[in-house]
Amino acid sequence: MLEELQLPYQLHMLPFPPRAKARWFLDENPLGTVPLLVQGDVRMTESAAMCQYLAAIHPSAGLEVAPTHPAYGAYLNWLHTSDATLTFPQTLVLRYGRFEPAERQQPQVVEDYSRWFLARLRAVESAVAQNEHLCAGRFTAADVAVGYALLLAEHLGLNAQFGPATQAYWQRLQQRPGY
Numbered sequence: 001m002l003e004e005l006q007l008p009y010q011l012h013m014l015p016f017p018p019r020a021k022a023r024w025f026l027d028e029n030p031l032g033t034v035p036l037l038v039q040g041d042v043r044m045t046e047s048a049a050m051c052q053y054l055a056a057i058h059p060s061a062g063l064e065v066a067p068t069h070p071a072y073g074a075y076l077n078w079l080h081t082s083d084a085t086l087t088f089p090q091t092l093v094l095r096y097g098r099f100e101p102a103e104r105q106q107p108q109v110v111e112d113y114s115r116w117f118l119a120r121l122r123a124v125e126s127a128v129a130q131n132e133h134l135c136a137g138r139f140t141a142a143d144v145a146v147g148y149a150l151l152l153a154e155h156l157g158l159n160a161q162f163g164p165a166t167q168a169y170w171q172r173l174q175q176r177p178g179y
Contacts, residue, residue: 001051001144004178005061017099048083048145052076055141063141071136078127078134082145085120089113090152097156117153118161124150129165132172139176147173 019032
């Protein structure tokens with residue numbers, strides 16, 4: 001989102017999971033989760049909320065949808081679909097397929113939640129089969145947020161199962177300078 005807004009920022013890389021491998025980070029974020037956005041007195045830990053916040057405080061970038069716009073509801077829904085619907089099953093695939101030691105990995109969990117993610121991705125396939133972007137007829141913060149879910153899916157090797165419209169949408173997102 002900061003790249004799309006062309007804003008300067010400082011990125012801190014942490015060992016994962018930071019709550020276990022960078023215990024000092026708990027002083028910054030008691031949850032020990034990433035990301036953490038710190039901007040003056042503002043401290044945020046929820047990715048979709050960060051996108052919504054940054055779009056709202058930088059309205060000239062055109063990445064938000066105004067509450068008076070007919071697509072506002074769709075915008076909020078897509079923005080929050082990214083984490084609540086799409087990345088949630090992927091976190092279980094990551095944990096039980098990659099992060100747990102071999103004796104704790106759970107192939108059935110990986111398979112089940114991979115299928116769950118792909119089933120939920122049908123909503124994206126349907127939306128972008130008819131439109132270049134998810135809502136409002138243009139690129140918004142919702143596309144940034146859902147784009148992250150697609151990036152994570154690619155890292156998990158799930159992108160080969162994207163539908164053709166989602167594949168094309170993902171390619172368009174990757175061509176943006178902010179990507």
